[in-house]
Amino acid sequence: MDPVISFGWPYTHVTADAQVKAGPGVLHSVVLNGFTTTGDITLYDSLTETGAVIAILHLNVAASISVQPITFLYDCKFETGLYVGYDGAVAADLTVMSN
Numbered sequence: 001m002d003p004v005i006s007f008g009w010p011y012t013h014v015t016a017d018a019q020v021k022a023g024p025g026v027l028h029s030v031v032l033n034g035f036t037t038t039g040d041i042t043l044y045d046s047l048t049e050t051g052a053v054i055a056i057l058h059l060n061v062a063a064s065i066s067v068q069p070i071t072f073l074y075d076c077k078f079e080t081g082l083y084v085g086y087d088g089a090v091a092a093d094l095t096v097m098s099n
Contacts (some may be wrong), residue, residue, distance in 0.1 A: 009097035019047055020082040020096050027054060027074045027082055030093040035059045038047045039090025043083055045078040049085035054078060069095075 007070060009028045012020045027043065038061045044050040082098055 014094040028097040034094040035092035037091035044083040
C-alpha cells in the first residue's frame, strides 16, 4: 500500500454479531470505541460464530480503568473469513480494520 495514494485500511463499524469479510484477508486492528455492558467479543476465522478463534476481547466494565478508544493491533491472516461474535450480554462499539 502506497500511503501517498491510499491511506489506512478499509473499516467496518460493528455493534452486534457481524460477518466482516468473506474469504481470505488480513485483520489489521480492532478499535474498541466504547462499551457499557460486561461480556466477551470473539473474532473468528469463519463465516459464522464457529471455527478458528483469532482473539477474544474480555470486556469488564467494573475493571476497566482505560480511556476509550483502545486499539488492538493484530496484523494476522485469516483464510475463511472474518466474523465478530458478541456474547448475549455485551454492548460494545467496534471499528474493525481488515482487507
